[in-house]
Amino acid sequence: xxxxxxxxxxxxxIAGALNLLFQRHPINSALSLVVVMMSLAVLxxxxxxxxxAAAQVIVYAxxxxxxxxxxxxxxxxxxxxxxxxxxxxxxxxxxxxxAIFALLCFVFLKNKVALGNTQLGGDLSNIVSxxxxxxxxxxxxxxxxxxxxxxxxxxxxxxxxVLARKEL
Amino acid sequence: xxHLNTFEIFLLLTVLKIVVVLVIxxxxxxxxxxxxRKVLGxxxxxxxxxxxxxxxxxxxxxxxxxLFLKEDMMPLAVERPLFVLAPIIALGCALISxxxxxxxxxxxxxxxxxxxxxxxxxxxxxxxxxxxxxxYGIALSGWSSNNKYSLFGSLRATAQVISYELALGLSLVGxxxxxxxxxxxxxxxxxxHHGMLSWNFFGGFQIVGFFIYLMAxxxxxxxxxxxxxxxxxxxxxxxxxxxxxxxxxxxxxxxYANMITVACVATLLFFGxxxxxxxxxxxxxxxxxxxxxxxxxxxxxxVRATLPRFRYDQLMSFGWKFLLPVAMVNILATxxxxxxxx
Numbered sequence: 001x002x003x004x005x006x007x008x009x010x011x012x013x014i015a016g017a018l019n020l021l022f023q024r025h026p027i028n029s030a031l032s033l034v035v036v037m038m039s040l041a042v043l044x045x046x047x048x049x050x051x052x053a054a055a056q057v058i059v060y061a062x063x064x065x066x067x068x069x070x071x072x073x074x075x076x077x078x079x080x081x082x083x084x085x086x087x088x089x090x091x092x093x094x095x096x097x098x099a100i101f102a103l104l105c106f107v108f109l110k111n112k113v114a115l116g117n118t119q120l121g122g123d124l125s126n127i128v129s130x131x132x133x134x135x136x137x138x139x140x141x142x143x144x145x146x147x148x149x150x151x152x153x154x155x156x157x158x159x160x161x162v163l164a165r166k167e168l
Numbered sequence: 169x170x171h172l173n174t175f176e177i178f179l180l181l182t183v184l185k186i187v188v189v190l191v192i193x194x195x196x197x198x199x200x201x202x203x204x205r206k207v208l209g210x211x212x213x214x215x216x217x218x219x220x221x222x223x224x225x226x227x228x229x230x231x232x233x234x235l236f237l238k239e240d241m242m243p244l245a246v247e248r249p250l251f252v253l254a255p256i257i258a259l260g261c262a263l264i265s266x267x268x269x270x271x272x273x274x275x276x277x278x279x280x281x282x283x284x285x286x287x288x289x290x291x292x293x294x295x296x297x298x299x300x301x302x303x304y305g306i307a308l309s310g311w312s313s314n315n316k317y318s319l320f321g322s323l324r325a326t327a328q329v330i331s332y333e334l335a336l337g338l339s340l341v342g343x344x345x346x347x348x349x350x351x352x353x354x355x356x357x358x359x360x361h362h363g364m365l366s367w368n369f370f371g372g373f374q375i376v377g378f379f380i381y382l383m384a385x386x387x388x389x390x391x392x393x394x395x396x397x398x399x400x401x402x403x404x405x406x407x408x409x410x411x412x413x414x415x416x417x418x419x420x421x422x423x424y425a426n427m428i429t430v431a432c433v434a435t436l437l438f439f440g441x442x443x444x445x446x447x448x449x450x451x452x453x454x455x456x457x458x459x460x461x462x463x464x465x466x467x468x469x470x471v472r473a474t475l476p477r478f479r480y481d482q483l484m485s486f487g488w489k490f491l492l493p494v495a496m497v498n499i500l501a502t503x504x505x506x507x508x509x510x
Contacts, residue, residue: 027250027311034304054293058337062300063330066307070326073311073319131290131350 002046009046013039024079030068037061051131174279181280186267189285193266197424198228204469211473232417240413243313250312255411255418258305262425265298269432270353272442272454283454284353291352292344295433296337299388303329305422306390306397306407313410321406324480325390325397331487332387332394338495339380342502343368343437356441367440373505376498378438380491385430387487389423392472396480431464 016035023029037060045053138146172180202217202224209216217224242248268291272283281287288294303326310322344350346368347358359366368374387394398406408419435441439460442453478486 027308031250031304031308038301050288050290051293054290054297057297058293058300062297062303063333066300066303066326066330069304069307069311070323070330073307073326074323 005042005046009039009042013043026072027069030065030072033068034061034065037065049130051134177278178280181277181282182285185282185285189266189271190263193263193425193428194421196428197421198232200424200427200465201231201420202228203465204472207466207469208473211470235413235417238413240415241410243315243410245314246410247312247314250308251410252415254305254309254312255415255422256305257308258302258422259418259425261298261302261305262422262429265295265429266425266432268294268352269429269436270356270441271457274353287351287353290350292340292350292355292433292437295429296333296340299426299429300333302422302426305419309411309419310407313407315410317403317405318407318409321397321403321409325407328387328390328394328396328483328487331484332384332491335380335487335491335495336384336388338492338499339377339384340437341495341499342374342377343372345499345502345506346372346374352436352441356436359440367438369438372438374438374498374502376494377502378434380495380498381434381438384487384491385434386468386471387483389426389430391423391427391468393475393478394483395477396483427465427468428461431461431468434464435460 013036016032016039020029020032020036023032037056041053041056041061044050044056205227206216206224217227220226220230242251267285268288270281270284270287274284274287275282306325306329307322310318310320310325313319343355347355349355349358359368359372362371366372369378386392390397397403398408403409408416411419435457442457
Protein backbone atom coordinates (compact mmCIF):
# COMPACT_ATOMS: atom_id res chain seq x y z
CA UNK A 1 0.00 0.00 0.00
CA UNK A 2 2.66 2.49 1.06
CA UNK A 3 4.91 1.47 -1.81
CA UNK A 4 2.05 2.01 -4.23
CA UNK A 5 1.42 5.46 -2.77
CA UNK A 6 5.13 6.23 -3.02
CA UNK A 7 5.26 5.23 -6.68
CA UNK A 8 2.08 7.11 -7.61
CA UNK A 9 2.91 10.35 -5.87
CA UNK A 10 6.62 10.20 -6.66
CA UNK A 11 5.71 10.00 -10.34
CA UNK A 12 3.14 12.78 -9.86
CA UNK A 13 5.81 14.99 -8.32
CA ILE A 14 8.22 14.34 -11.19
CA ALA A 15 5.50 14.89 -13.80
CA GLY A 16 4.46 18.13 -12.08
CA ALA A 17 8.06 19.34 -11.96
CA LEU A 18 8.59 18.62 -15.66
CA ASN A 19 5.28 20.26 -16.54
CA LEU A 20 6.37 23.31 -14.57
CA LEU A 21 9.37 23.67 -16.85
CA PHE A 22 7.59 22.97 -20.13
CA GLN A 23 4.48 25.09 -19.63
CA ARG A 24 4.68 28.53 -21.15
CA HIS A 25 1.98 30.23 -19.16
CA PRO A 26 3.03 31.31 -15.65
CA ILE A 27 -0.26 30.27 -14.06
CA ASN A 28 0.05 26.72 -15.43
CA SER A 29 3.60 26.56 -14.10
CA ALA A 30 2.44 27.77 -10.69
CA LEU A 31 -0.30 25.12 -10.62
CA SER A 32 2.24 22.42 -11.55
CA LEU A 33 4.30 23.54 -8.59
CA VAL A 34 1.20 23.08 -6.42
CA VAL A 35 0.93 19.51 -7.70
CA VAL A 36 4.60 18.92 -6.81
CA MET A 37 4.08 20.24 -3.29
CA MET A 38 0.93 18.23 -2.67
CA SER A 39 2.69 15.06 -3.88
CA LEU A 40 5.60 15.80 -1.55
CA ALA A 41 3.10 16.24 1.29
CA VAL A 42 1.70 12.78 0.60
CA LEU A 43 5.23 11.35 0.57
CA UNK A 44 5.95 12.97 3.95
CA UNK A 45 2.73 11.49 5.26
CA UNK A 46 3.62 7.97 4.14
CA UNK A 47 6.92 8.39 5.97
CA UNK A 48 5.04 9.12 9.18
CA UNK A 49 5.78 12.86 9.25
CA UNK A 50 2.17 13.92 9.31
CA UNK A 51 2.78 17.33 10.85
CA UNK A 52 5.31 18.16 8.16
CA ALA A 53 2.80 17.02 5.53
CA ALA A 54 0.09 19.28 6.93
CA ALA A 55 2.50 22.20 7.20
CA GLN A 56 3.59 21.62 3.61
CA VAL A 57 -0.01 21.77 2.42
CA ILE A 58 -1.07 24.72 4.57
CA VAL A 59 2.04 26.86 4.16
CA TYR A 60 3.35 26.07 0.70
CA ALA A 61 0.35 24.90 -1.30
CA UNK A 62 -2.22 26.94 0.62
CA UNK A 63 -0.44 30.23 1.26
CA UNK A 64 2.78 30.72 -0.72
CA UNK A 65 1.48 29.35 -4.01
CA UNK A 66 -1.86 31.13 -3.62
CA UNK A 67 0.12 34.37 -3.39
CA UNK A 68 2.07 33.38 -6.53
CA UNK A 69 -1.17 32.75 -8.40
CA UNK A 70 -2.61 35.95 -6.97
CA UNK A 71 0.28 38.03 -8.26
CA UNK A 72 0.18 36.37 -11.68
CA UNK A 73 -3.55 37.12 -11.85
CA UNK A 74 -3.07 40.68 -10.66
CA UNK A 75 -0.37 41.48 -13.20
CA UNK A 76 -2.24 39.54 -15.86
CA UNK A 77 1.04 38.05 -17.04
CA UNK A 78 0.88 36.65 -20.54
CA UNK A 79 2.60 33.72 -22.15
CA UNK A 80 6.35 33.66 -22.00
CA UNK A 81 8.46 33.71 -25.10
CA UNK A 82 10.90 30.93 -25.69
CA UNK A 83 14.50 32.02 -25.71
CA UNK A 84 17.52 29.93 -26.42
CA UNK A 85 18.66 30.29 -22.82
CA UNK A 86 22.09 31.14 -21.56
CA UNK A 87 25.14 29.18 -22.71
CA UNK A 88 26.43 28.68 -19.18
CA UNK A 89 23.22 26.97 -18.17
CA UNK A 90 23.56 24.58 -21.12
CA UNK A 91 27.14 23.71 -20.30
CA UNK A 92 26.99 23.60 -16.51
CA UNK A 93 23.32 22.74 -15.91
CA UNK A 94 23.07 18.99 -16.35
CA UNK A 95 26.51 18.08 -14.95
CA UNK A 96 25.90 20.43 -12.02
CA UNK A 97 22.51 18.89 -11.22
CA UNK A 98 23.97 15.40 -11.55
CA ALA A 99 26.87 16.34 -9.26
CA ILE A 100 24.54 17.69 -6.57
CA PHE A 101 22.36 14.60 -6.83
CA ALA A 102 25.38 12.33 -6.50
CA LEU A 103 26.72 14.34 -3.57
CA LEU A 104 23.41 14.19 -1.71
CA CYS A 105 23.11 10.45 -2.34
CA PHE A 106 26.66 9.93 -1.11
CA VAL A 107 26.10 11.94 2.08
CA PHE A 108 22.80 10.28 2.92
CA LEU A 109 24.06 6.79 2.23
CA LYS A 110 27.27 7.36 4.16
CA ASN A 111 25.45 8.65 7.23
CA LYS A 112 22.72 6.05 6.98
CA VAL A 113 23.31 4.74 10.46
CA ALA A 114 23.57 8.16 12.12
CA LEU A 115 20.43 9.49 10.44
CA GLY A 116 18.42 6.40 11.15
CA ASN A 117 15.77 5.20 8.76
CA THR A 118 12.04 4.85 8.82
CA GLN A 119 9.86 2.21 7.32
CA LEU A 120 7.42 3.43 4.71
CA GLY A 121 4.21 3.86 6.64
CA GLY A 122 5.81 2.64 9.83
CA ASP A 123 4.28 5.41 11.92
CA LEU A 124 0.98 5.76 10.13
CA SER A 125 -1.05 4.34 13.01
CA ASN A 126 -3.10 6.88 14.88
CA ILE A 127 -1.63 6.08 18.26
CA VAL A 128 1.70 7.75 17.66
CA SER A 129 1.70 11.51 17.42
CA UNK A 130 5.00 13.21 16.78
CA UNK A 131 3.75 16.78 17.27
CA UNK A 132 4.77 16.75 20.93
CA UNK A 133 8.23 15.49 19.98
CA UNK A 134 8.60 18.15 17.29
CA UNK A 135 7.63 20.99 19.58
CA UNK A 136 9.86 19.65 22.36
CA UNK A 137 12.86 19.56 20.03
CA UNK A 138 12.04 22.97 18.57
CA UNK A 139 11.83 24.68 21.93
CA UNK A 140 14.78 22.99 23.65
CA UNK A 141 17.73 21.93 21.53
CA UNK A 142 16.83 23.95 18.42
CA UNK A 143 15.60 27.06 20.22
CA UNK A 144 18.29 29.41 18.90
CA UNK A 145 17.94 28.58 15.18
CA UNK A 146 14.15 28.60 15.57
CA UNK A 147 14.06 32.09 17.10
CA UNK A 148 16.71 33.35 14.68
CA UNK A 149 14.57 32.18 11.76
CA UNK A 150 11.51 33.92 13.14
CA UNK A 151 13.45 37.17 13.54
CA UNK A 152 14.75 36.83 9.98
CA UNK A 153 11.19 36.46 8.73
CA UNK A 154 10.14 39.48 10.78
CA UNK A 155 12.92 41.52 9.18
CA UNK A 156 11.76 40.37 5.75
CA UNK A 157 8.19 41.46 6.56
CA UNK A 158 9.39 44.87 7.73
CA UNK A 159 11.48 45.22 4.58
CA UNK A 160 8.45 44.41 2.44
CA UNK A 161 6.38 46.99 4.29
CA VAL A 162 9.06 49.65 3.81
CA LEU A 163 9.34 48.85 0.10
CA ALA A 164 5.59 48.86 -0.38
CA ARG A 165 4.99 52.18 1.37
CA LYS A 166 4.93 55.00 -1.12
CA GLU A 167 5.22 57.97 1.21
CA LEU A 168 8.34 57.89 3.34
CA UNK B 169 -19.19 -11.11 7.56
CA UNK B 170 -17.03 -14.03 8.59
CA HIS B 171 -15.78 -14.89 5.12
CA LEU B 172 -14.24 -11.43 4.67
CA ASN B 173 -10.86 -10.58 6.07
CA THR B 174 -10.18 -7.43 8.09
CA PHE B 175 -8.97 -5.38 5.15
CA GLU B 176 -12.04 -6.19 3.07
CA ILE B 177 -14.35 -5.26 5.94
CA PHE B 178 -12.42 -2.02 6.41
CA LEU B 179 -12.65 -1.21 2.71
CA LEU B 180 -16.36 -1.99 2.41
CA LEU B 181 -17.32 -0.08 5.53
CA THR B 182 -15.21 2.91 4.53
CA VAL B 183 -16.78 3.10 1.08
CA LEU B 184 -20.21 2.74 2.70
CA LYS B 185 -19.45 5.52 5.18
CA ILE B 186 -18.23 7.81 2.42
CA VAL B 187 -21.36 7.22 0.34
CA VAL B 188 -23.70 7.75 3.30
CA VAL B 189 -21.92 10.92 4.45
CA LEU B 190 -21.82 12.34 0.91
CA VAL B 191 -25.52 11.68 0.34
CA ILE B 192 -26.47 13.20 3.69
CA UNK B 193 -24.20 16.21 3.19
CA UNK B 194 -25.49 16.96 -0.31
CA UNK B 195 -29.10 16.62 0.85
CA UNK B 196 -28.30 18.88 3.78
CA UNK B 197 -26.77 21.38 1.35
CA UNK B 198 -29.93 21.38 -0.76
CA UNK B 199 -32.15 21.87 2.26
CA UNK B 200 -29.89 24.54 3.75
CA UNK B 201 -30.58 26.55 0.62
CA UNK B 202 -34.31 26.07 1.15
CA UNK B 203 -33.96 26.93 4.85
CA UNK B 204 -32.10 30.09 3.96
CA ARG B 205 -34.72 31.16 1.45
CA LYS B 206 -37.56 30.41 3.86
CA VAL B 207 -36.01 32.10 6.91
CA LEU B 208 -34.79 35.10 4.92
CA GLY B 209 -38.29 35.39 3.49
CA UNK B 210 -39.93 35.37 6.90
CA UNK B 211 -37.40 37.87 8.25
CA UNK B 212 -38.22 40.18 5.36
CA UNK B 213 -41.95 39.75 5.87
CA UNK B 214 -42.64 37.51 2.88
CA UNK B 215 -43.24 33.81 2.40
CA UNK B 216 -40.23 32.43 0.58
CA UNK B 217 -40.71 29.42 -1.72
CA UNK B 218 -44.05 27.80 -1.00
CA UNK B 219 -45.40 26.39 -4.28
CA UNK B 220 -43.46 23.18 -4.95
CA UNK B 221 -44.71 20.48 -2.62
CA UNK B 222 -46.04 21.06 0.92
CA UNK B 223 -44.42 24.21 2.41
CA UNK B 224 -42.16 24.33 -0.63
CA UNK B 225 -40.31 21.24 0.60
CA UNK B 226 -39.69 19.92 -2.90
CA UNK B 227 -38.13 23.19 -4.05
CA UNK B 228 -34.51 21.91 -3.81
CA UNK B 229 -35.45 19.00 -6.08
CA UNK B 230 -37.00 21.34 -8.62
CA UNK B 231 -33.97 23.64 -8.46
CA UNK B 232 -31.65 20.69 -8.92
CA UNK B 233 -33.53 19.44 -11.98
CA UNK B 234 -33.60 22.96 -13.40
CA LEU B 235 -29.83 23.43 -12.97
CA PHE B 236 -29.11 19.99 -14.34
CA LEU B 237 -31.16 20.50 -17.50
CA LYS B 238 -29.86 23.98 -18.29
CA GLU B 239 -27.45 24.43 -21.15
CA ASP B 240 -23.83 24.32 -20.05
CA MET B 241 -22.49 27.49 -21.65
CA MET B 242 -18.79 27.70 -22.42
CA PRO B 243 -17.87 31.31 -23.22
CA LEU B 244 -15.42 31.69 -26.10
CA ALA B 245 -12.60 33.52 -24.37
CA VAL B 246 -12.24 31.27 -21.31
CA GLU B 247 -9.13 29.33 -20.40
CA ARG B 248 -10.88 26.01 -20.91
CA PRO B 249 -9.06 23.45 -18.67
CA LEU B 250 -8.89 25.78 -15.68
CA PHE B 251 -12.46 26.97 -16.25
CA VAL B 252 -13.63 23.37 -15.87
CA LEU B 253 -11.21 22.52 -13.08
CA ALA B 254 -12.12 25.45 -10.82
CA PRO B 255 -15.63 24.33 -9.72
CA ILE B 256 -14.32 20.79 -9.23
CA ILE B 257 -11.61 22.05 -6.88
CA ALA B 258 -14.10 24.21 -5.01
CA LEU B 259 -16.65 21.46 -4.45
CA GLY B 260 -14.07 18.73 -3.91
CA CYS B 261 -12.29 20.63 -1.16
CA ALA B 262 -15.59 21.58 0.44
CA LEU B 263 -16.63 17.93 0.66
CA ILE B 264 -13.26 16.39 1.60
CA SER B 265 -12.99 18.19 4.92
CA UNK B 266 -16.13 16.51 6.22
CA UNK B 267 -14.21 13.21 6.21
CA UNK B 268 -12.47 13.90 9.52
CA UNK B 269 -15.58 15.04 11.41
CA UNK B 270 -16.72 12.65 14.16
CA UNK B 271 -20.52 12.49 13.99
CA UNK B 272 -21.03 10.44 17.11
CA UNK B 273 -19.24 8.70 19.91
CA UNK B 274 -16.70 6.13 18.87
CA UNK B 275 -18.56 2.93 18.00
CA UNK B 276 -16.26 0.21 16.77
CA UNK B 277 -17.48 -2.53 14.49
CA UNK B 278 -14.75 -4.99 13.48
CA UNK B 279 -12.21 -2.30 14.31
CA UNK B 280 -13.89 0.33 12.13
CA UNK B 281 -15.39 3.44 13.67
CA UNK B 282 -18.93 3.79 12.40
CA UNK B 283 -19.39 7.49 13.09
CA UNK B 284 -16.28 8.95 11.50
CA UNK B 285 -14.83 8.33 8.09
CA UNK B 286 -11.24 8.61 9.29
CA UNK B 287 -9.80 9.52 12.66
CA UNK B 288 -6.57 11.30 11.71
CA UNK B 289 -4.28 12.45 14.49
CA UNK B 290 -3.96 15.86 12.83
CA UNK B 291 -7.63 16.16 11.88
CA UNK B 292 -7.82 19.87 12.62
CA UNK B 293 -4.81 20.62 10.43
CA UNK B 294 -6.33 18.53 7.66
CA UNK B 295 -9.45 20.69 7.74
CA UNK B 296 -7.37 23.88 7.68
CA UNK B 297 -5.21 22.55 4.85
CA UNK B 298 -8.14 21.45 2.72
CA UNK B 299 -9.81 24.83 3.26
CA UNK B 300 -6.65 26.62 2.18
CA UNK B 301 -6.52 24.54 -1.02
CA UNK B 302 -10.16 25.46 -1.70
CA UNK B 303 -9.06 29.03 -2.44
CA TYR B 304 -7.71 27.83 -5.78
CA GLY B 305 -11.23 27.08 -6.96
CA ILE B 306 -12.26 30.69 -6.46
CA ALA B 307 -8.99 32.21 -7.68
CA LEU B 308 -8.85 30.14 -10.86
CA SER B 309 -12.53 30.56 -11.71
CA GLY B 310 -12.20 34.35 -11.79
CA TRP B 311 -8.97 34.32 -13.75
CA SER B 312 -9.96 31.70 -16.32
CA SER B 313 -13.32 33.38 -17.03
CA ASN B 314 -11.51 36.24 -18.78
CA ASN B 315 -14.05 38.69 -17.42
CA LYS B 316 -13.14 41.78 -15.42
CA TYR B 317 -15.93 41.36 -12.89
CA SER B 318 -15.00 37.74 -12.30
CA LEU B 319 -11.36 38.68 -11.90
CA PHE B 320 -12.24 41.40 -9.39
CA GLY B 321 -14.40 38.98 -7.47
CA SER B 322 -11.72 36.34 -7.29
CA LEU B 323 -8.99 38.84 -6.40
CA ARG B 324 -11.13 40.09 -3.55
CA ALA B 325 -11.95 36.57 -2.44
CA THR B 326 -8.33 35.42 -2.53
CA ALA B 327 -7.03 38.42 -0.58
CA GLN B 328 -9.84 38.07 1.93
CA VAL B 329 -9.39 34.35 2.47
CA ILE B 330 -5.60 34.61 2.87
CA SER B 331 -5.99 37.44 5.39
CA TYR B 332 -8.66 35.78 7.49
CA GLU B 333 -7.02 32.35 7.41
CA LEU B 334 -4.43 33.61 9.90
CA ALA B 335 -6.99 34.77 12.42
CA LEU B 336 -8.95 31.57 11.84
CA GLY B 337 -5.97 29.33 12.52
CA LEU B 338 -4.83 31.30 15.56
CA SER B 339 -8.31 31.34 17.10
CA LEU B 340 -8.23 27.54 17.25
CA VAL B 341 -4.87 27.31 19.01
CA GLY B 342 -6.47 27.96 22.41
CA UNK B 343 -8.69 24.91 21.99
CA UNK B 344 -5.75 22.80 20.84
CA UNK B 345 -3.73 23.90 23.87
CA UNK B 346 -6.55 22.87 26.19
CA UNK B 347 -7.05 19.50 24.56
CA UNK B 348 -3.35 18.83 23.96
CA UNK B 349 -4.13 17.18 20.66
CA UNK B 350 -5.01 17.99 17.08
CA UNK B 351 -7.29 14.98 16.67
CA UNK B 352 -10.91 16.10 16.53
CA UNK B 353 -11.95 13.01 18.49
CA UNK B 354 -9.59 13.94 21.36
CA UNK B 355 -10.74 17.56 21.32
CA UNK B 356 -14.37 16.46 21.62
CA UNK B 357 -13.53 13.97 24.37
CA UNK B 358 -11.72 16.67 26.34
CA UNK B 359 -15.05 18.49 26.68
CA UNK B 360 -17.06 15.53 27.88
CA HIS B 361 -16.49 15.45 31.63
CA HIS B 362 -18.94 17.93 33.16
CA GLY B 363 -21.61 18.26 30.55
CA MET B 364 -22.14 21.76 29.25
CA LEU B 365 -19.71 23.26 31.79
CA SER B 366 -16.75 21.58 30.18
CA TRP B 367 -17.52 22.88 26.70
CA ASN B 368 -14.73 25.10 25.51
CA PHE B 369 -17.25 27.87 25.00
CA PHE B 370 -18.33 27.97 28.67
CA GLY B 371 -15.93 26.17 30.98
CA GLY B 372 -12.90 26.46 28.73
CA PHE B 373 -13.14 30.26 28.56
CA GLN B 374 -12.57 30.10 24.83
CA ILE B 375 -15.46 32.47 24.22
CA VAL B 376 -13.10 35.04 22.66
CA GLY B 377 -11.57 32.37 20.46
CA PHE B 378 -15.04 31.26 19.43
CA PHE B 379 -16.13 34.70 18.28
CA ILE B 380 -12.88 35.23 16.37
CA TYR B 381 -13.36 31.85 14.74
CA LEU B 382 -16.94 32.68 13.85
CA MET B 383 -16.09 36.00 12.23
CA ALA B 384 -13.06 34.65 10.39
CA UNK B 385 -15.06 31.67 9.20
CA UNK B 386 -17.80 33.90 7.82
CA UNK B 387 -15.11 35.71 5.85
CA UNK B 388 -13.58 32.38 4.72
CA UNK B 389 -16.89 31.14 3.36
CA UNK B 390 -17.52 34.50 1.63
CA UNK B 391 -20.79 34.93 3.46
CA UNK B 392 -22.51 38.11 4.50
CA UNK B 393 -21.35 40.53 5.93
CA UNK B 394 -18.07 39.58 4.18
CA UNK B 395 -19.62 38.69 0.82
CA UNK B 396 -17.64 41.24 -1.18
CA UNK B 397 -16.40 38.66 -3.72
CA UNK B 398 -19.94 38.30 -5.03
CA UNK B 399 -21.28 41.75 -4.23
CA UNK B 400 -24.07 41.70 -6.76
CA UNK B 401 -24.55 45.47 -6.82
CA UNK B 402 -21.02 46.06 -8.11
CA UNK B 403 -19.65 42.81 -9.55
CA UNK B 404 -22.68 41.14 -11.25
CA UNK B 405 -22.09 37.86 -9.41
CA UNK B 406 -18.37 37.95 -8.70
CA UNK B 407 -16.17 35.00 -9.56
CA UNK B 408 -18.95 32.79 -10.92
CA UNK B 409 -20.45 35.33 -13.31
CA UNK B 410 -19.56 33.29 -16.40
CA UNK B 411 -20.64 29.94 -15.02
CA UNK B 412 -23.94 28.29 -15.85
CA UNK B 413 -25.75 25.01 -15.28
CA UNK B 414 -24.01 22.36 -13.16
CA UNK B 415 -20.71 24.27 -12.94
CA UNK B 416 -22.55 27.14 -11.28
CA UNK B 417 -24.37 24.63 -9.11
CA UNK B 418 -21.03 23.21 -7.98
CA UNK B 419 -19.90 26.62 -6.71
CA UNK B 420 -23.24 27.05 -5.03
CA UNK B 421 -23.02 23.64 -3.35
CA UNK B 422 -19.41 24.32 -2.35
CA UNK B 423 -20.47 27.48 -0.54
CA TYR B 424 -23.15 25.73 1.45
CA ALA B 425 -21.00 22.66 2.09
CA ASN B 426 -18.34 25.01 3.49
CA MET B 427 -20.96 26.56 5.75
CA ILE B 428 -21.83 23.09 7.06
CA THR B 429 -18.14 22.31 7.62
CA VAL B 430 -17.70 25.54 9.56
CA ALA B 431 -20.75 24.69 11.65
CA CYS B 432 -19.31 21.19 12.29
CA VAL B 433 -15.92 22.54 13.35
CA ALA B 434 -17.47 25.18 15.62
CA THR B 435 -19.66 22.52 17.22
CA LEU B 436 -16.77 20.10 17.71
CA LEU B 437 -14.27 22.62 19.00
CA PHE B 438 -16.36 24.94 21.13
CA PHE B 439 -19.68 23.23 21.87
CA GLY B 440 -18.65 19.74 22.84
CA UNK B 441 -19.46 17.99 19.58
CA UNK B 442 -21.87 15.19 20.32
CA UNK B 443 -21.79 15.84 24.04
CA UNK B 444 -24.60 17.70 25.74
CA UNK B 445 -25.72 18.07 29.35
CA UNK B 446 -26.49 14.97 31.45
CA UNK B 447 -30.00 13.84 30.65
CA UNK B 448 -30.16 15.49 27.25
CA UNK B 449 -27.07 13.60 26.21
CA UNK B 450 -28.69 10.26 26.91
CA UNK B 451 -31.06 10.74 23.97
CA UNK B 452 -29.40 10.22 20.64
CA UNK B 453 -26.04 12.05 20.65
CA UNK B 454 -26.15 12.47 16.87
CA UNK B 455 -29.43 14.31 17.20
CA UNK B 456 -27.70 16.90 19.39
CA UNK B 457 -24.83 17.20 16.98
CA UNK B 458 -27.23 17.90 14.12
CA UNK B 459 -29.22 20.27 16.31
CA UNK B 460 -26.11 22.33 17.11
CA UNK B 461 -25.15 22.46 13.44
CA UNK B 462 -28.65 23.63 12.59
CA UNK B 463 -28.35 26.43 15.13
CA UNK B 464 -25.13 27.59 13.46
CA UNK B 465 -26.76 27.53 10.04
CA UNK B 466 -29.65 29.60 11.39
CA UNK B 467 -27.14 32.06 12.80
CA UNK B 468 -25.54 32.34 9.34
CA UNK B 469 -28.92 33.18 7.84
CA UNK B 470 -29.84 35.56 10.65
CA VAL B 471 -26.57 37.45 10.18
CA ARG B 472 -27.17 37.65 6.46
CA ALA B 473 -30.63 39.12 7.03
CA THR B 474 -29.32 41.61 9.59
CA LEU B 475 -25.93 43.04 8.72
CA PRO B 476 -24.94 45.27 5.80
CA ARG B 477 -21.86 44.47 3.73
CA PHE B 478 -18.41 45.68 4.81
CA ARG B 479 -16.44 48.16 2.75
CA TYR B 480 -13.25 46.58 1.40
CA ASP B 481 -10.75 48.63 3.43
CA GLN B 482 -12.86 48.06 6.54
CA LEU B 483 -12.75 44.34 5.85
CA MET B 484 -8.96 44.29 5.61
CA SER B 485 -8.30 46.47 8.61
CA PHE B 486 -10.82 44.50 10.68
CA GLY B 487 -9.05 41.26 9.87
CA TRP B 488 -5.48 42.44 10.34
CA LYS B 489 -5.78 45.09 13.03
CA PHE B 490 -8.52 43.64 15.22
CA LEU B 491 -9.05 39.89 14.82
CA LEU B 492 -5.39 38.91 14.51
CA PRO B 493 -4.10 40.75 17.63
CA VAL B 494 -7.07 39.61 19.70
CA ALA B 495 -6.46 36.01 18.59
CA MET B 496 -2.81 36.30 19.68
CA VAL B 497 -3.77 37.72 23.07
CA ASN B 498 -6.21 34.84 23.44
CA ILE B 499 -3.44 32.30 22.79
CA LEU B 500 -1.16 34.04 25.27
CA ALA B 501 -3.82 34.17 27.99
CA THR B 502 -4.82 30.52 27.49
CA UNK B 503 -1.20 29.39 27.53
CA UNK B 504 -0.46 31.38 30.69
CA UNK B 505 -3.48 29.99 32.54
CA UNK B 506 -2.63 26.44 31.50
CA UNK B 507 1.01 26.90 32.50
CA UNK B 508 0.13 28.26 35.95
CA UNK B 509 -2.40 25.52 36.53
CA UNK B 510 0.34 23.05 35.64
